[in-house]
Amino acid sequence: MKTIPYGRQHIAKSDIEKVVKVLGSDWITQGHKVSEFENALAKYCGCKYAVAVSSGTAALHLACLAANMKKGDEVVTTPISFLASANSILYTNAKPVFADIDYETINIDPVEINRKINKKTKAILPVHFAGLPCKMNDIKEIAKTYNLLIIEDACHALGAEYKYNGKWIKVGSCKHSDMTVFSFHPVKHITTGEGGAITTNNKMFYERLKVLRNHGIYKDKKTNRKGYWNYEMRDLGFNYRITDFQCALGLSQLERLNDFLVKRHNIAKVYIDNLLEIEDIEVQKTNNSLKHSYHLFVIKLNVKRAGRARRKLYEQLHRLGIRVQVHYIPIHLQPYYRKSFGFKAGDSPVAEDYYKRCISLPLYPELKKKEINFVIDSIKSIII
Numbered sequence: 001m002k003t004i005p006y007g008r009q010h011i012a013k014s015d016i017e018k019v020v021k022v023l024g025s026d027w028i029t030q031g032h033k034v035s036e037f038e039n040a041l042a043k044y045c046g047c048k049y050a051v052a053v054s055s056g057t058a059a060l061h062l063a064c065l066a067a068n069m070k071k072g073d074e075v076v077t078t079p080i081s082f083l084a085s086a087n088s089i090l091y092t093n094a095k096p097v098f099a100d101i102d103y104e105t106i107n108i109d110p111v112e113i114n115r116k117i118n119k120k121t122k123a124i125l126p127v128h129f130a131g132l133p134c135k136m137n138d139i140k141e142i143a144k145t146y147n148l149l150i151i152e153d154a155c156h157a158l159g160a161e162y163k164y165n166g167k168w169i170k171v172g173s174c175k176h177s178d179m180t181v182f183s184f185h186p187v188k189h190i191t192t193g194e195g196g197a198i199t200t201n202n203k204m205f206y207e208r209l210k211v212l213r214n215h216g217i218y219k220d221k222k223t224n225r226k227g228y229w230n231y232e233m234r235d236l237g238f239n240y241r242i243t244d245f246q247c248a249l250g251l252s253q254l255e256r257l258n259d260f261l262v263k264r265h266n267i268a269k270v271y272i273d274n275l276l277e278i279e280d281i282e283v284q285k286t287n288n289s290l291k292h293s294y295h296l297f298v299i300k301l302n303v304k305r306a307g308r309a310r311r312k313l314y315e316q317l318h319r320l321g322i323r324v325q326v327h328y329i330p331i332h333l334q335p336y337y338r339k340s341f342g343f344k345a346g347d348s349p350v351a352e353d354y355y356k357r358c359i360s361l362p363l364y365p366e367l368k369k370k371e372i373n374f375v376i377d378s379i380k381s382i383i384i
């Protein structure tokens, strides 16, 4: 039996041809495809700059470094995300502080952010969970009040939009943040194999990100005076470069993004139309000033003893070859976080309650009508 994953890439013949062309050229890394991809991404998001790197995690790490996070700083983020969101804060020796989520949207709750702010707070790192934009107006207000930076983790949210002053703007435009981070892992909206990017409107952050991506090496007018071979390392950076053939894939995928988004929307609509008639199932609450980009389609089991019900649904769907997933185990409950910071059960009650009830259904552009119906019928037969 063919199994159905929760997410997967779609690679077209045209994608492959573009990658092959770059593989046969002089520059397979550090050539022009990287900046071409960056320019296309910045244009798509409606921001000034983009920096492409080797993964979403690398992008988060560099954004945190560019924001000058360091030991003694605190950064407010959500417990319901992939580990990388909070780990990137740890890489800089700053401390992640978890603000609870809003049960309806599954996104970080601005009221809870407010509660977690103190003198040490340096930044807010919201995550647009599953592709639903966070309340960026509210988060920006908080950041303004306390003079904090905002780094958006938009690894789920390429193509998501929200209304601001009567106009639709894209996540990644950085209208309400300092930097926004994307991932191009194969389960995400577009892929480069592994890959990620940071968008920003701030020239200083942009320059710093480019240098940190390449060992902290500066090569400019000042270094040139000593001879054109000269270069200076003024910061401790990394090799977080992405290759040109990956960026060729990224460019090709970006051209197909709108088609991917339409397909994801249509699948989500079929799920909503068929599953909401079941009393025990809830979905993420959105509204007409948000455009969800549906990286994930999450259902919440609104039943007593949800932990048991979720386990049964997970195991029986897997037995049928439907590889549903759980997004996510609350980060503060991971052994490393408990051990390092003393986080414990009860710290984020809404997130912990959500975690017991959630399950992510298969969602990717090439999911077939027959497969979607099989998923829906299987859920109904298990739950009802």
Ligand SMILES: *Cc1c(COP(=O)(O)O)cnc(C)c1O
Pocket: 055, 056, 057, 058, 081, 082, 084, 085, 127, 153, 155, 156, 183, 184, 185, 194, 195, 196
């Ligand atoms: C995928 C993901 C990341 C990390 O991206 P990689 O490219 O896998 O390093 C970070 N945050 C969130 C929310 C993600 O979903």
